[in-house]
Amino acid sequence: MVNFKEEIAALIAAHVEGLTAEEIGAMIEAPQDKSLGDYAFPCFRLAKTLRKAPPLIAADIAAAISGQPLFAKVEQVNAYVNMFISRAELVGEVTKEVLNKGADYGKSDIGQGRTVIVEFSSPNIAKPFHIGHIRSTVIGNSINKLYDAMGYKVVRINHLGDYGTQFGKMICAYRRWGNKEDVIREPIKTLLGYYTKFHEEAEKDKGLDDEAREIFARLEHGEKEEVELWQWFRDESLKEFSRVYKMLGIEFDSYAGESFYSDKMPQVVQMLKDKGLLEESRGAEIVDLTPYGLTPALITKSDGSSLYITRDIAAAIYRKKTYDFYKNIYVVASQQNLHFQQWIKIIELLGFDWAHDNIHVPFGLVSLEDGTMSTRHGRVVFLEDVLNRAVEKTREIIVEKGVNTDNVDETARQVGIGAVVFQELSNNRIKDYVFSWDKVLDFNGETGPYVQYTHARCASVLRKAGLDAGEDAAEKLSAFNAQYLTGESAYDLCKLIYAFPQAIIDAGEKYEPSVLTRHIVDIAQAFNRFYHDEHILTDNEEEKLSKLALVKATKTVLRNGLALLGIEAPERM
Numbered sequence: 001m002v003n004f005k006e007e008i009a010a011l012i013a014a015h016v017e018g019l020t021a022e023e024i025g026a027m028i029e030a031p032q033d034k035s036l037g038d039y040a041f042p043c044f045r046l047a048k049t050l051r052k053a054p055p056l057i058a059a060d061i062a063a064a065i066s067g068q069p070l071f072a073k074v075e076q077v078n079a080y081v082n083m084f085i086s087r088a089e090l091v092g093e094v095t096k097e098v099l100n101k102g103a104d105y106g107k108s109d110i111g112q113g114r115t116v117i118v119e120f121s122s123p124n125i126a127k128p129f130h131i132g133h134i135r136s137t138v139i140g141n142s143i144n145k146l147y148d149a150m151g152y153k154v155v156r157i158n159h160l161g162d163y164g165t166q167f168g169k170m171i172c173a174y175r176r177w178g179n180k181e182d183v184i185r186e187p188i189k190t191l192l193g194y195y196t197k198f199h200e201e202a203e204k205d206k207g208l209d210d211e212a213r214e215i216f217a218r219l220e221h222g223e224k225e226e227v228e229l230w231q232w233f234r235d236e237s238l239k240e241f242s243r244v245y246k247m248l249g250i251e252f253d254s255y256a257g258e259s260f261y262s263d264k265m266p267q268v269v270q271m272l273k274d275k276g277l278l279e280e281s282r283g284a285e286i287v288d289l290t291p292y293g294l295t296p297a298l299i300t301k302s303d304g305s306s307l308y309i310t311r312d313i314a315a316a317i318y319r320k321k322t323y324d325f326y327k328n329i330y331v332v333a334s335q336q337n338l339h340f341q342q343w344i345k346i347i348e349l350l351g352f353d354w355a356h357d358n359i360h361v362p363f364g365l366v367s368l369e370d371g372t373m374s375t376r377h378g379r380v381v382f383l384e385d386v387l388n389r390a391v392e393k394t395r396e397i398i399v400e401k402g403v404n405t406d407n408v409d410e411t412a413r414q415v416g417i418g419a420v421v422f423q424e425l426s427n428n429r430i431k432d433y434v435f436s437w438d439k440v441l442d443f444n445g446e447t448g449p450y451v452q453y454t455h456a457r458c459a460s461v462l463r464k465a466g467l468d469a470g471e472d473a474a475e476k477l478s479a480f481n482a483q484y485l486t487g488e489s490a491y492d493l494c495k496l497i498y499a500f501p502q503a504i505i506d507a508g509e510k511y512e513p514s515v516l517t518r519h520i521v522d523i524a525q526a527f528n529r530f531y532h533d534e535h536i537l538t539d540n541e542e543e544k545l546s547k548l549a550l551v552k553a554t555k556t557v558l559r560n561g562l563a564l565l566g567i568e569a570p571e572r573m
């Protein structure tokens, strides 16, 4: 597709001495105010070298380039060259490109096949997969899709929290008060009950903590009975997590969690010793990070057991060896900022030049309108319940509104889950936010249902015209005439579609899916203005086909955008 900015830069470069087309390209702006053109070039910086007043320079450039077919109009306004692209040119280019590329529209190859790891979700075994986990799960899933679209090879890792002293507590509680049938029937809620009970009882009986510690030590030493119980808890928990991943359409390439690194810990400790980084402190071993403004990192405990941070150091080293990653991205809550600063600093102190290719992508808290959840006290909202409720509520809305669908259950599932995911990806990730059912399911707001509905609307228009699928339809649409698509709203829509590939790159490079979410809301809104302003199914065949080509392009872009957010796009709604 024509890169308008680059074309313009080349044209200007041919008339300006001393600046490369690239430098000029970086100076070209896209004015917010449409009356100032699609692109503007400020001439202030040229005054010195050209020894001329900026408005005069702008006037010269405007005169020199204005005859080009690329432009509808070129104006000098003060120190600016304001350029209006020929509408037919842009609209024609964009529509043709989307029709040709289809599902690939938006992809780029800036990744050049380099490997990027995206670690996301990473819940703790035998603990609830609660509403707080939705953020890492959904944001991470979108980031992996964005990097895939940018031409990287993505490895999706679920760093399960399947190790640590809490398993000593869990096994201890199970042995004292547990029951196999309950665990099988409802694994996580039951195991959570044991965990809660352990804490209550440990308040009264100080011996319990020692017992749990001993059990965990036996687990670390690979004692058969403990390992079997742990494995069983892990399997049952994974079954429950998998149900949620399935609902969300999420897959992983690796479930190598914390336990995977248990045998790789001694090496890390040895490396730290060899580098002289390890210090003893009351029987435990630490790395002093105070010279770097960070609190000391606890590497091993006085009983010799390993710690969360040590496992993360081992994991990063293992991943570098195994995948030779270009970037190793962690989508983890901002509460763990310090933790990530600490271990990435330690990787640096160990002398690894790839230390800062480990990237922590933090996000804020989600809470519910009726208050936050707390695992310790068992007051917790399960993600699975939220998703199920979203589907149920959507079902009610669908029935009440008489939404057009031939499969109510399927549509309710697609829209309900899409709504929750979309809402999650609408806000700047670092912000805390309150989950609100009204906002999530508003079919007219800047929501998932709104974008999905717009997509279905495109599908319905194409269906009515008998051009919704097949080679035949594609060929007919490809004969569109851009002259029919030069109205204000068609042009606005095409400009947004044109900017879609760049929105993917911006979202990916900032690790911020909300950039893309906002962009596809803009596209949906622009389409609905077009739909409102223009009569699409007119009697003039050529005009109708041309407009339908833009409808098809819009449908394709909305579908591609939703897919990058991890959301389905129903054909009817």
Ligand code: ARG
Binding pocket: 119, 122, 123, 124, 159, 160, 161, 312, 330, 332
């Ligand atoms: N399991 C942790 C939790 O639920 C998150 C793990 C984050 N990833 C990491 N490599 N530390 O809080």
